[in-house]
Amino acid sequence: MTGSQFGLFGTDPWWLVILKVVAIFAMLVVLTLFTIWWERRVVSRMQNRIGPNRVGPQGLLQSLMDGFKLALKEEIIPKSAHLAVYWIAPIISATAAFLAFAVIPFGPTVSIFGVETPLQLTDFPVSVLYVLAIASIGIYGIVLAGWSSGSTYPLLGGLRSSAQMISYEIAMGLSFVAVFLYAGSMSTSEIITAQEPIWFAVILLPSFIIYVTSMVGETNRAPFDLPEAEGELVGGFHTEYSSLKFAMFFLAEYINMVTVSALATTLFLGGWMAPWPLSLWAGANTGWWPLLWWLVKVQLFIFMFIWLRATLPRMRYDQFMQFGWKFLIPISIAWIMVVATAKALRNDVQLSNVEILAAGAIVIVVLLAGSWIVQSRQDRKFAEEAEAEALALATPFDPMAGGFPVPPMPGQQYSFTSRRELAQGTTIVQERAPEESAADTDPATEAEAPSEEDTHG
Amino acid sequence: MTDVAIDVNTGEVVVFWVCAILAVAGALGMVLSRKAVHSALWIALTMINLAVLYVANSAPFLGMVQIIVYTGAVMMLFLFVLMVVGVDSSDSLIETIKGQRAAALVLGIGLAALLVWGIGNGLAETSAIGLDEANAQDGGNVQGIANLIFTKYLLAFELTSALLITAAMGAMVLAHRERWTERPSQRIRSIARFQRDGHPGNLPNPGVYARHNAVDTPALLPDGSTLDLSVPAPVRSRADARPIDHADVDEVREITEGKSE
Numbered sequence: 256m257t258g259s260q261f262g263l264f265g266t267d268p269w270w271l272v273i274l275k276v277v278a279i280f281a282m283l284v285v286l287t288l289f290t291i292w293w294e295r296r297v298v299s300r301m302q303n304r305i306g307p308n309r310v311g312p313q314g315l316l317q318s319l320m321d322g323f324k325l326a327l328k329e330e331i332i333p334k335s336a337h338l339a340v341y342w343i344a345p346i347i348s349a350t351a352a353f354l355a356f357a358v359i360p361f362g363p364t365v366s367i368f369g370v371e372t373p374l375q376l377t378d379f380p381v382s383v384l385y386v387l388a389i390a391s392i393g394i395y396g397i398v399l400a401g402w403s404s405g406s407t408y409p410l411l412g413g414l415r416s417s418a419q420m421i422s423y424e425i426a427m428g429l430s431f432v433a434v435f436l437y438a439g440s441m442s443t444s445e446i447i448t449a450q451e452p453i454w455f456a457v458i459l460l461p462s463f464i465i466y467v468t469s470m471v472g473e474t475n476r477a478p479f480d481l482p483e484a485e486g487e488l489v490g491g492f493h494t495e496y497s498s499l500k501f502a503m504f505f506l507a508e509y510i511n512m513v514t515v516s517a518l519a520t521t522l523f524l525g526g527w528m529a530p531w532p533l534s535l536w537a538g539a540n541t542g543w544w545p546l547l548w549w550l551v552k553v554q555l556f557i558f559m560f561i562w563l564r565a566t567l568p569r570m571r572y573d574q575f576m577q578f579g580w581k582f583l584i585p586i587s588i589a590w591i592m593v594v595a596t597a598k599a600l601r602n603d604v605q606l607s608n609v610e611i612l613a614a615g616a617i618v619i620v621v622l623l624a625g626s627w628i629v630q631s632r633q634d635r636k637f638a639e640e641a642e643a644e645a646l647a648l649a650t651p652f653d654p655m656a657g658g659f660p661v662p663p664m665p666g667q668q669y670s671f672t673s674r675r676e677l678a679q680g681t682t683i684v685q686e687r688a689p690e691e692s693a694a695d696t697d698p699a700t701e702a703e704a705p706s707e708e709d710t711h712g
Numbered sequence: 713m714t715d716v717a718i719d720v721n722t723g724e725v726v727v728f729w730v731c732a733i734l735a736v737a738g739a740l741g742m743v744l745s746r747k748a749v750h751s752a753l754w755i756a757l758t759m760i761n762l763a764v765l766y767v768a769n770s771a772p773f774l775g776m777v778q779i780i781v782y783t784g785a786v787m788m789l790f791l792f793v794l795m796v797v798g799v800d801s802s803d804s805l806i807e808t809i810k811g812q813r814a815a816a817l818v819l820g821i822g823l824a825a826l827l828v829w830g831i832g833n834g835l836a837e838t839s840a841i842g843l844d845e846a847n848a849q850d851g852g853n854v855q856g857i858a859n860l861i862f863t864k865y866l867l868a869f870e871l872t873s874a875l876l877i878t879a880a881m882g883a884m885v886l887a888h889r890e891r892w893t894e895r896p897s898q899r900i901r902s903i904a905r906f907q908r909d910g911h912p913g914n915l916p917n918p919g920v921y922a923r924h925n926a927v928d929t930p931a932l933l934p935d936g937s938t939l940d941l942s943v944p945a946p947v948r949s950r951a952d953a954r955p956i957d958h959a960d961v962d963e964v965r966e967i968t969e970g971k972s973e
Contacts, residue, residue: 337747337749340749340750340753379772380772380773380852380853380854381772381773381776381853381854384773384776384777384780385772385776387776387780387784388763388776388779388780388783388784389779390784391779391780391783391784391785391788392760392779392783392784394784394788395756395783395788398788398791398792398795399753401795402749402791402795410795413795414792414795414796417788417791417792418792421784421785421788421789424780424784424785428780441854571898
């Protein structure tokens with residue numbers, strides 16, 4: 256894997272590799288502890304509360320103490336659990352969460368103990384795909400946790416999360432495509448250098464929005480936290496987990512948050528590169544400073560996660576799926592077509608910007624005209640359907656049409672059959688007629704006939 | 713087969729033996745597991761290890777796509793189906809088709825022989841130039857794959873995608889259910905609930921009081937009349953609500969009036 260463009264990767268001495276691995280591991284654990292505290296404090300502020308402020312300065316050590324407490328708690332394993340899978344699920348979840356960070360760049364080349372090395376564990380031609388691959392392995396942890404608990408709510412949570420993550424991974428992968436097209440590479444370090452003059456978040460704004468939406472779905476965070484919807488599924492996939500195993504899921508969730516934020520930073524916000532006013536300073540993109548810019552950008556995304564959680568109610572599951580499949584994915588595909596066309600025109604036909612814009616305007620006009628024609632046709636169709644429906648409503652529903660019990664036709668209202676009416680008519684329940692007609696004479700039951708169909712409860 | 717000296721470093725050897733053993737173990741576990749979910753997990757292990765081997769063989773794109781597509785999507789769908797359907801109990805090992813095992817054995821050996829012969833034959837005529845050189849021909853692994861897919865194997869690629877799309881369409885057609893009427897949206901249902909005849913909250917409870925505890929007894933209003941809405945709709949629509957016992961009403965009235973004095 257030592258291609259020419261990856262000259263500096265894969266040449267680190269062994270101690271530096273270990274150092275980087277340990278540093279990334281420690282950073283992720285500390286970031287998790289910090290994010291939990293930060294989330295609790297920010298959400299509290301947004302809800303007019305104070306939040307944890309007792310342990311350590313400003314309550315900073317609260318999540319560390321919670322972690323200790325969680326690890327020392329009694330572990331309860333359900334009798335119906337499938338033990339091997341039950342054990343392995345949190346391990347898969349946490350391991351995958353850590354692994355994804357191997358290809359995230361934190362900064363440019365720096366000197367560590369006299370060795371010139373990039374601030375990134377490793378990189379290879381398809382490292383963004385590697386993050387996707389690791390994420391899809393991480394889903395196994397959740398799905399298996401749900402299945403192996405041997406209990407209904409976790410199973411439902413696991414099913415939901417597998418459906419959700421598969422759906423949103425498609426939109427996520429599609430949002431990468433435009434970035435790949437513009438960067439001409441799938442390696443994280445090259446994507447960052449490709450954003451030198453302008454960030455992809457600006458020129459590929461639709462991709463950015465699609466990615467940010469799907470990354471919330473991918474991490475099971477509010478408003479897309481359906482796999483662990485407390486009101487519906489108790490705790491979702493981790494309902495039956497306690498003690499350290501639960502802590503590992505918790506850890507994985509927060510690391511995944513950091514991972515997707517870091518990926519968003521890398522792909523769309525120029526990674527470690529300094530934002531505009533700072534980039535005027537010549538030293539902004541050298542040495543250890545970029546690590547700070549990177550951290551600030553990632554924290555911005557994490558703040559957005561927290562803000563979303565404090566603001567938005569949970570979506571309904573069917574709406575969530577519809578949003579993913581019928582909105583995000585088609586829009587992504589259309590946007591990729593636009594980007595690819597523009598790119599191809601620029602590469603092959605040598606069109607100027609004005610010509611491309613003019614062509615785009617013509618295409619938009621054609622699309623608008625086409626959609627207007629389709630729309631007016633559809634309106635006419637709907638009007639015809641409404642007419643037919645009104646006609647169907649005009650003819651009353653006959654539950655015994657042709658002498659057989661039949662369901663109502665489309666548009667017809669189903670009506671309950673009263674035994675009394677049956678008794679009065681000349682239909683099948685003749686033998687019950689005497690006792691029914693006896694009840695009929697009672698004035699109390701003659702109260703106004705119920706028209707609404709609402710059922711009790 | 714080759715006259716190029718292939719230098720294999722220690723790392724590659726270690727990766728090969730670890731992943732190869734795990735992959736074969738996964739394949740055996742898949743066949744030998746009694747539980748369908750366990751089989752699915754074993755095959756996921758095999759796929760991941762194959763992906764690692766691809767990456768080690770300078771095919772990183774193939775390796776990653778193997779994990780994303782097969783482990784992440786296909787196996788996940790398998791698991792999904794297994795979990796929904798709940799194929800949990802061990803499968804019955806009775807042969808339903810006569811001679812199936814013998815046929816499977818013969819065909820399996822035949823396929824293996826064919827593959828060995830075919831690949832061996834194919835490799836005999838080509839000389840290896842080394843992975844780095846192979847990748848360098850198009851300027852990289854990804855570029856090389858793209859070049860092959862979109863030039864030499866374009867027809868096969870497009871045909872495969874057409875086949876997959878047809879299969880997806882077929883699955884959708886099979887699973888499709890025609891709705892007779894449009895599904896009432898949350899908005900429409902909410903509006904209906906708050907309209908004049910609707911009832912936004914819980915309906916009042918039936919008149920379950922001292923002498924009766926049946927749901928067909930309507931609740932009594934303060935003026936002694938009955939509230940039909942309190943009787944469950946099925947009972948109400950059959951006009952089967954219990955007639956009111958006026959002795960009860962009088963008794964209740966006496967008690968309440970007595971208290972109020």
